Amino acid sequence: PTMAVRNISRFWEWGRKIICVGRNYADHAKELKNAIPTEPVLFLKPPSAYVREGSPILVPLYSSNLHHEVELGVVIGKGGTAIPQSAAMEHVAGYALCLDMTARDIQDECKSKGLPWTLAKAFNTSCPVSDFIPKDRIPDPGNVKLWLKVNDQLRQSGCTSQMIFSVPYLISYISEFISLEEGDLILTGTPKGVSAVQEHDELQAGIEDVVTMNFKVERPDH
Ligand SMILES: O=C([O-])CC(=O)C(=O)O
Numbered sequence: 001p002t003m004a005v006r007n008i009s010r011f012w013e014w015g016r017k018i019i020c021v022g023r024n025y026a027d028h029a030k031e032l033k034n035a036i037p038t039e040p041v042l043f044l045k046p047p048s049a050y051v052r053e054g055s056p057i058l059v060p061l062y063s064s065n066l067h068h069e070v071e072l073g074v075v076i077g078k079g080g081t082a083i084p085q086s087a088a089m090e091h092v093a094g095y096a097l098c099l100d101m102t103a104r105d106i107q108d109e110c111k112s113k114g115l116p117w118t119l120a121k122a123f124n125t126s127c128p129v130s131d132f133i134p135k136d137r138i139p140d141p142g143n144v145k146l147w148l149k150v151n152d153q154l155r156q157s158g159c160t161s162q163m164i165f166s167v168p169y170l171i172s173y174i175s176e177f178i179s180l181e182e183g184d185l186i187l188t189g190t191p192k193g194v195s196a197v198q199e200h201d202e203l204q205a206g207i208e209d210v211v212t213m214n215f216k217v218e219r220p221d222h
């Protein structure tokens with residue numbers, strides 16, 4: 001019998017979970033008039049949220065305010081529970097540039113009703129991802145410059161040095177409650193500059209000196 005060999009560089013095909021951190025940059029928390037968190041804010045996306053370059057980001061039919069959020073993604077290489085911060089980086093296989101696509105109108109409605117963000121954050125194509133970035137290409141995840149352009153106009157530009165909670169802290173914190181598995185992805189939050197995108201917009205995002213990616217926004221035909 002042949003055993004399929006799974007390659008971490010195609011982690012999005014593994015069907016593992018996507019754990020997202022919200023409000024991890026003070027400048028973004030402020031632009032949405034949220035308090036600066038004293039503990040990480042967590043939510044999830046299902047593996048069906050993944051979309052790769054060459055396929056479009058689809059605007060959910062129920063939203064008229066789809067926002068981009070550019071984020072550093074951390075790909076887990078070794079699973080664990082209650083991982084100490086001092087060992088956290090041993091659990092990292094690499095990184096990916098990610099977008100946390102957000103139906104902001106639906107999120108606002110959920111917030112005001114005290115309901116979960118699922119339909120605002122976890123719909124199909126809500127997690128565009130770049131190629132896998134091996135760990136050694138990013139020597140310090142606390143000093144990564146991220147940017148995002150819509151139709152060639154710069155909208156977001158930030159550095160992970162502005163994160164409230166560091167990558168090792170997040171791995172340790174999350175794994176206390178939710179065991180991490182090989183192939184999981186952690187989205188570490190977005191810096192300021194989130195804004196709306198429309199059908200036919202072209203998004204380009206990058207990690208300075210490491211990777212760029214391009215996505216087109218479309219309306220689904222169903
Ligand atoms: O929707 C939000 O503002 C929370 C979030 O994902 C982030 O800060 O990256």
Ligand SMILES: [Mg+2]
Nearest residue numbers: 069100189190
């Ligand atoms: Mg986000």
